[in-house]
Amino acid sequence: MDPMLTFLVILIGMYGLSTSKNIIKSVFSVTIIESGVILLFLNLGNWRGGSIPIINGAADIIADPLPQALMITTIVIGSTVTALALMLCIKVFHHYGTVEWREILRRGEGK
Amino acid sequence: MHFIPVYLIFIPVLTALFLYVVKSRHMNWLALVAQALMTVLLVLYYRAFSGNYEDTMIVLGGWNEWIGISLVNDEISVSFMFLSVFSWWMVLIYTFEKGNTNHNFLFFLMFLQGVFLGLLQTNDLFNMFVFMELITILVTILIAFKKTGDAYRAGLFYLLISKVAMMMFLLSIILVYNSFGTINILLVRDAIAATDSLTVVRFSYALFMVAVMVKSAFVPLYAWLPRAHGVAQSGISALLSGLVVKGGLYLFIRLNQMYEFANLNYTDFFYWIGALTAVVGVMFALSQKDMKQILAYHTISQIGIVMMGLSKLHDPDMFIGGFLHIFNHALFKSLLFLGAGVIISAYRTKKVTDIRGVMRTMPFVSIFMIVGMLSITGAPFFNGFISKAIIKYGVIDSGVRYWILFIVNIGTATSFIKMSQIFFGPKTMTIRIRKPLKNLTLMSLAFACVMLGNFYIPISEGFFGFQVRTIDIGTWANFFDYFLALSIGYVFYRFVIAPDPKAVRYIREHKMTFQQANYLFVVMIIVLLTVFVWW
Numbered sequence: 001m002d003p004m005l006t007f008l009v010i011l012i013g014m015y016g017l018s019t020s021k022n023i024i025k026s027v028f029s030v031t032i033i034e035s036g037v038i039l040l041f042l043n044l045g046n047w048r049g050g051s052i053p054i055i056n057g058a059a060d061i062i063a064d065p066l067p068q069a070l071m072i073t074t075i076v077i078g079s080t081v082t083a084l085a086l087m088l089c090i091k092v093f094h095h096y097g098t099v100e101w102r103e104i105l106r107r108g109e110g111k
Numbered sequence: 112m113h114f115i116p117v118y119l120i121f122i123p124v125l126t127a128l129f130l131y132v133v134k135s136r137h138m139n140w141l142a143l144v145a146q147a148l149m150t151v152l153l154v155l156y157y158r159a160f161s162g163n164y165e166d167t168m169i170v171l172g173g174w175n176e177w178i179g180i181s182l183v184n185d186e187i188s189v190s191f192m193f194l195s196v197f198s199w200w201m202v203l204i205y206t207f208e209k210g211n212t213n214h215n216f217l218f219f220l221m222f223l224q225g226v227f228l229g230l231l232q233t234n235d236l237f238n239m240f241v242f243m244e245l246i247t248i249l250v251t252i253l254i255a256f257k258k259t260g261d262a263y264r265a266g267l268f269y270l271l272i273s274k275v276a277m278m279m280f281l282l283s284i285i286l287v288y289n290s291f292g293t294i295n296i297l298l299v300r301d302a303i304a305a306t307d308s309l310t311v312v313r314f315s316y317a318l319f320m321v322a323v324m325v326k327s328a329f330v331p332l333y334a335w336l337p338r339a340h341g342v343a344q345s346g347i348s349a350l351l352s353g354l355v356v357k358g359g360l361y362l363f364i365r366l367n368q369m370y371e372f373a374n375l376n377y378t379d380f381f382y383w384i385g386a387l388t389a390v391v392g393v394m395f396a397l398s399q400k401d402m403k404q405i406l407a408y409h410t411i412s413q414i415g416i417v418m419m420g421l422s423k424l425h426d427p428d429m430f431i432g433g434f435l436h437i438f439n440h441a442l443f444k445s446l447l448f449l450g451a452g453v454i455i456s457a458y459r460t461k462k463v464t465d466i467r468g469v470m471r472t473m474p475f476v477s478i479f480m481i482v483g484m485l486s487i488t489g490a491p492f493f494n495g496f497i498s499k500a501i502i503k504y505g506v507i508d509s510g511v512r513y514w515i516l517f518i519v520n521i522g523t524a525t526s527f528i529k530m531s532q533i534f535f536g537p538k539t540m541t542i543r544i545r546k547p548l549k550n551l552t553l554m555s556l557a558f559a560c561v562m563l564g565n566f567y568i569p570i571s572e573g574f575f576g577f578q579v580r581t582i583d584i585g586t587w588a589n590f591f592d593y594f595l596a597l598s599i600g601y602v603f604y605r606f607v608i609a610p611d612p613k614a615v616r617y618i619r620e621h622k623m624t625f626q627q628a629n630y631l632f633v634v635m636i637i638v639l640l641t642v643f644v645w646w
Contacts, residue, residue, distance in 0.1 A: 010278075010282070014633055017275060017629040019626065023267065026271055030271055033278050037282050037285070066178055074240075077245075077248075081244070084251060085271060085274075088267040092267060095263060102624065104264050105625065
């Protein structure tokens with residue numbers, strides 16, 4: 001996959017963030033941006049099609065292991081943030097009765 | 112001695128985990144013990160390395176420094192560490208009586224301290240990213256801890272917008288790694304000095320700066336800050352406004368050191384961003400009536416002033432001014448937020464217009480609040496005066512820049528004249544709760560403000576390693592400026608702000624939506640790319 005294609009994924013996420021009126025969709029958009037960034041890093045680490053970074057003397061080209069190590073950390077953090085955001089969505093829904101940004105931000109103190 | 116940085120990160124984290132697992136009401140004092148231990152370790156570290164930070168790098172796990180995680184310290188990070196340990200002392204003592212059965216609160220608070228100290232010491236870009244993300248998560252939880260609808264929506268707003276900003280940070284790390292093969296800040300700095308192709312470097316710089324601008328709430332990306340800092344509990348607001356938002360400014364200093372040899376001409380751009388932030392922040396603060404919202408908007412404006420100083424990273428005078436203002440702002444903003452918390456909990460309202468007679472009802476708290484207000488408006492012999500005078504000294508030659516600073520001072524003075532109306536009036540009946548610990552924290556913060564305002568020369572020379580003796584601060588012109596700003600501010604308050612005209616109401620009711628904030632974020636990315644890559 002061309003690394004440049006992943007920029008497209010990031011741009012789709014950006015578009016979603018600036019247009020979606022629903023909190024759940026905003027959370028999705030953030031996740032899409034994150035996926036784009038992760039794909040880009042993994043691609044740049046291994047765009048020549050190298051094998052897995054376990055040295056056993058067989059492969060000529062091996063992938064760079066550092067991006068993979070970093071990205072697994074990013075994925076863990078990303079899942080935590082998504083979980084927290086969805087939890088807050090549920091709490092916001094309990095207090096305001098809706099998950100539309102416009103409604104929530106317009107009102108004063110919730111119930 | 113060499114491994115103290117590692118202990119400083121792990122002591123609070125492990126204490127937090129222990130407190131969370133044990134869940135005993137009788138073990139809460141352990142947090143204070145850990146804090147005392149950290150203070151001792153930090154002082155030992157300072158004594159061992161002060162004046163000579165050449166040899167402080169630690170590479171963890173026995174890897175070589177190209178790929179290993181490394182920690183490194185210098186004057187800037189050590190002084191930031193002293194500031195953060197001090198701030199956490201204050202917040203721990205302030206919240207101590209309240210959080211007796213609330214183990215989760217102490218868990219998140221102590222954990223945040225470990226993470227913040229890690230952010231200050233790390234020498235690895237990806238580690239920096241991880242620490243920033245952890246700070247985002249923990250701060251969101253601490254904001255939402257009040258369990259009101261307001262707090263949840265503010266937390267969500269903050270979480271999502273910071274997450275997107277940090278994704279840009281990560282994208283930039285990818286570009287750096289792909290160009291230079293390392294993410295060790297010192298090595299990247301050397302590699303940038305050696306390279307010829309600067310396009311990718313500039314691209315990554317622009318994306319880093321977008322992340323920094325969101326995390327430290329520059330205009331136009333400030334929308335999360337007043338929501339978040341205005342609704343959190345007072346102790347947490349003090350911590351966030353005083354210290355955690357400075358994490359972004361710390362990143363700004365570190366990253367600009369990294370890009371020192373990239374021939375980027377950022378000084379003017381960030382000066383004007385800072386000026387815009389200061390003016391817009393003060394404008395919104397003037398229109399507010401909620402006490403905590405006023406303080407939160409003043410955080411934005413003070414960060415603008417800090418930025419005006421920090422933007423000249425290679426001009427010692429301005430940089431010292433900005434850097435000292437970080438410390439001064441941390442002290443007086445914590446003081447004001449904690450004092451406001453005491454007043455709000457006694458009067459059961461946040462409206463500045465409804466609170467009257469604090470001077471007679473709570474004399475001690477009012478004295479400390481007045482010290483904080485004098486400091487933030489830059490009164491002579493208080494700490495705000497020093498750093499503002501140093502920044503002013505740096506721009507004294509150029510007319511427009513000097514006048515912007517003066518206008519911001521007038522706005523700050525007006526806003527705090529408005530807030531000082533709470534002191535006047537007859538004694539009111541409030542719920543009397545004896546709070547010796549809260550008064551103790553307020554007293555130590557006020558004491559620190561006055562100390563830094565009068566003995567800034569030995570403190571900044573011994574502690575930060577700056578020479579400020581050459582800058583003449585106590586001139587009559589500076590005193591005169593302050594009293595002029597105060598009198599113009601009073602007239603402005605009396606005839607413009609106090610009648611509450613339609614324009615002020617319009618500004619007060621203006622709230623940025625999430626889509627607008629993101630739209631501005633995208634616009635800002637384009638602006639920064641234009642400025643740093645194609646221009």
